[in-house]
Amino acid sequence: MNTSDKKKTKELAQNLISEITRLSKIAMKENGGRPLRFMEVCGTHTVAIFRGGIRQLLPDSVELVSGPGCPVCVTHDDYMDKAIAYAQRDDVIVTTFGDMLKVPGSKSSLSNEKTKGADIRIVYSPLDSIEIAKENPDKKVIFLAVGFETTAPTAAATVLAAKQQNVNNLFMLSAHKLVPPVLNLLLSDEKTKVDGFILPGHVCVVTGTEEFDFLADKFHLPGVVTGFEPLEILRSLYRLCYQVANKEAKIENEYGSVVKPEGNPQAKAIMSRVYRKSDTSWRGMGEIPLSGLKMQDEFKEYDIENVLPLSLENAKIKKTACRCGEVLQGLIKPMECPLFGKACIPEHAIGPCMVSVEGTCAAWYKYGGGKFVFGK
Amino acid sequence: MxxxxxxxxxxxxxxxxxxxxxxxxxxxxxxxxxxxxxxxxxxxxxxxxxxxxxxxxxxxxxxxxxxxxxxxxxxxxxxxxxxxxxxxxxxxxxxxxxxxxxxxxxxxxxxxxxxxxxxxxxxxxxxxxxxxxxxxxxxxxxxxxxxxIEGTDISPLNIKPGMKVIVSGYIGDHAATVLGARHGLSLPDTIKSDCAPLCHLTKAMLDVCPEIAVLRDPTRGGVAATLNELAEQSGTGIILDEEAIPVRDEVAGVCDILGFDPLYLANEGKLLAIVPSDKAEEIVEVMHTIKYGENACIIGRVTSEGAGQVGMETAIGGIRLVDMPMGNLVPRIC
Structure with a gap:
């Protein structure tokens, strides 16, 4: 970036900050002096907000809280226990995204099992699992299919490709989750105090903006879809403040270059061909109706839980003081958990929010955990 | 045989x-x-x-x-x-x-x-x-x-607020190359390990300015680890300018794919120097004339505020913490 571009970026940021300050102060007066509280739903936004140093620039009248948008963080203990049980079998190769390795199950983690000799391989795309399956015809290759609307279409495409190529030893352990239902549940809880949402850009590429209209229609809250550059995030905050100050509640799209109101019809079609909506459990929040994806009957021979059912005794979940559930719902900041930065650190995570780099606790910890003296 | x-x-x-x-x-x-x-x-x-x-x-x-x-x-x-x-x-x-x-x-x-x-x-x-x-x-x-070299005194204790931080060139080349080779990524020919002897470069720098407080080669843990150590040892803060830090596009690309940050990647032919502010420009000019110093630039400054911490001024004018790297990010890289 040359000097004049640098100056321009800083100027634009300054202008947005002064508008955010002005509008949020107006809105704050009207709601009895409480700072405006916006939730960034997506873990990538959480990290981008820290990386951009955005919190340090915001006035006291605006507060940012993180939502339930880190796929690893919301993955339930039961799921990890199943993945571990499959990984322990000699006839199984587990393929997974790297950040699932350290997520604690009720007794072990995939990382522990890998050390003990389980064949667990990190892939960068679920499609890599097809090659692994072809190279190992005598093994069952199981992909840990987790993630939101962003990863579900590629997992679905992998199933379709496996079927087309007659690969019969590739399976999914599927626990995909959907963003709109969890936001709906959050807002139905009167403890939740949020004045608007920074909506997840990548998820909206697939879902479109229409699936988030209920935020405005049902809860009268604004939402802005945006990208991940610091200026884009500031602009979304400006739009949120503008709407609140003017008592508007609309879903705006500031990421129009890639997000369409109807989303990506092709990706949605692949998803609904392979999956149907079902109830599913979220870590720290319990079962949420129609918030997950199950494989359609047509593809049940690719569903490992159908092909090779497990009879796991109901694992006793260790009771700890971990407050990940409340962190995921934006009810508390990570530092309010008694374990944060003490017993629970990234090298030794107790809760899943400390595992993934996009986990709320891990991001707060990495960027100073409230003890960063240069800024707030 | x-x-x-x-x-x-x-x-x-x-x-x-x-x-x-x-x-x-x-x-x-x-x-x-x-x-x-x-x-x-x-x-x-x-x-x-x-x-x-x-x-x-x-x-x-x-x-x-x-x-x-x-x-x-x-x-x-x-x-x-x-x-x-x-x-x-x-x-x-x-x-x-x-x-x-x-x-x-x-x-x-x-x-x-x-x-x-x-x-x-x-x-x-x-x-x-x-x-x-x-x-x-x-x-x-x-x-x-x-x-x-006579008259020099390299020690973190000589770091004082107001001093400037210099890097001798593009960061992360070595680790990105080794990681790329290890993960079977096909990298463009333009990116290779920066492994090089830097003794002629340091000699030229010290000849211009024997008062250089610290010279360090940011190997394991990269620029982030080295500067965190120096901030801690000297009891000062260090603020970096995000836009000034030289990173090749190819290295940034490898980092995107593998989920790393160039600030934490090992270098084998780069140095960081903390130097008196009034000599910084002159030192950089001399570095530009010596092999392995062609892309040297000033990337930050020492502050009295934020003792023991490293901060980064971002493109929009915010500041974020640059923390000490955790755990074994990339095993056996040097």
Whole structure:
């Protein structure tokens, strides 16, 4: 970036900050002096907000809280226990995204099992699992299919490709989750105090903006879809403040270059061909109706839980003081958990929010955990 | 002789043959050729610097270097960062039984080339052979001595608020290359390890400004780890300018794919300097005229605020923490 571009970026940021300050102060007066509280739903936004140093620039009248948008963080203990049980079998190769390795199950983690000799391989795309399956015809290759609307279409495409190529030893352990239902549940809880949402850009590429209209229609809250550059995030905050100050509640799209109101019809079609909506459990929040994806009957021979059912005794979940559930719902900041930065650190995570780099606790910890003296 | 055998390490005829036919033809110099138990050399008055390091990189050969070049440059650079002119090096190798002699020759040749470039001589050495499976090919240790340049005093305690932070060029090249090679990513030819001896660069810098507070080569843990250590040791804060830090697009690309941050990647031919503010521009200008310093620039400043912490000024004018790297990010990279 040359000097004049640098100056321009800083100027634009300054202008947005002064508008955010002005509008949020107006809105704050009207709601009895409480700072405006916006939730960034997506873990990538959480990290981008820290990386951009955005919190340090915001006035006291605006507060940012993180939502339930880190796929690893919301993955339930039961799921990890199943993945571990499959990984322990000699006839199984587990393929997974790297950040699932350290997520604690009720007794072990995939990382522990890998050390003990389980064949667990990190892939960068679920499609890599097809090659692994072809190279190992005598093994069952199981992909840990987790993630939101962003990863579900590629997992679905992998199933379709496996079927087309007659690969019969590739399976999914599927626990995909959907963003709109969890936001709906959050807002139905009167403890939740949020004045608007920074909506997840990548998820909206697939879902479109229409699936988030209920935020405005049902809860009268604004939402802005945006990208991940610091200026884009500031602009979304400006739009949120503008709407609140003017008592508007609309879903705006500031990421129009890639997000369409109807989303990506092709990706949605692949998803609904392979999956149907079902109830599913979220870590720290319990079962949420129609918030997950199950494989359609047509593809049940690719569903490992159908092909090779497990009879796991109901694992006793260790009771700890971990407050990940409340962190995921934006009810508390990570530092309010008694374990944060003490017993629970990234090298030794107790809760899943400390595992993934996009986990709320891990991001707060990495960027100073409230003890960063240069800024707030 | 095609492969290293246990006999090569037994001290008898085979050991002698390895020395005469493989090692001496590459490393020969008057001090080494005597094959004494130790090298004897004269010293000038003044201070000496002494350092050692071991090298276990995997893969052993990577674009831009190999374990041999790394073993020379790493130790040479540790001496250079102490404000010394490197003079003599020792070389110890632990070799796994069955190691191809042709590969050993190639490594020795790289060692010689790097030593010549740095202007040092390898004056003593040792070879041990271990059973197959007891080592991963070859492990190398080097130790070096150098003469400290008169009038210099390199110490984190000399870091004072107001000083400037200089980096000698693009960061992360070495680790991105090694990681790329390890993960089978096909990288463009433009990105290779930066492995290089920096003693001529540091000499030129210290000639212009003997008051340089600190020189450091940001190897394992990268720029982030090095600056965090310095901030902690000196009890000052350091603020970096995000836009000023030189990172190649290809390295940024590898980082995106593998989920790393260039600030945390190891370098093997880069240095960080903390220098008096009024001399910073002049030092950078001189660096631009010396090999391996062509892309040097100022990337930050020392503050009294934020003692022990490193911050980064972002493009939009915010500040974020640059923390100490955690755990074993990238094992065995140097």
């Amino acid at each position: 095609e492969y290293i055998t246990m006999a090569h390490g037994a001290g008898g005829k085979s050991s002698h043959e390895l020395m005469e036919k493989v090692i001496l033809p590459e490393l020969s110099n008057p001090l080494l050729d005597k094959l004494h138990d130790g090298a004897i050399f004269a010293v000038n008055k003044g201070k000496m610097a002494f350092t050692t390091d071991s090298y276990v990189v995997r893969p052993r050969f990577f674009p831009g270097g190999n374990i041999g070049k790394l073993a020379v440059c790493g130790t040479v650079n540790d001496l250079a960062m102490s404000g010394a002119v490197p003079k003599y090096l020792s070389l110890g190798a632990v070799i796994e039984e069955g190691f191809p002699i042709s590969e050993l020759k190639e490594i020795l040749h790289s060692i010689r080339m790097a030593a010549d470039e740095a202007g040092i001589a390898i004056v003593t050495g040792d070879t041990k052979v271990v059973d197959k499976g007891a080592a991963d090919g070859i492990f190398i240790n080097t130790a070096g001595v150098g003469e400290v």
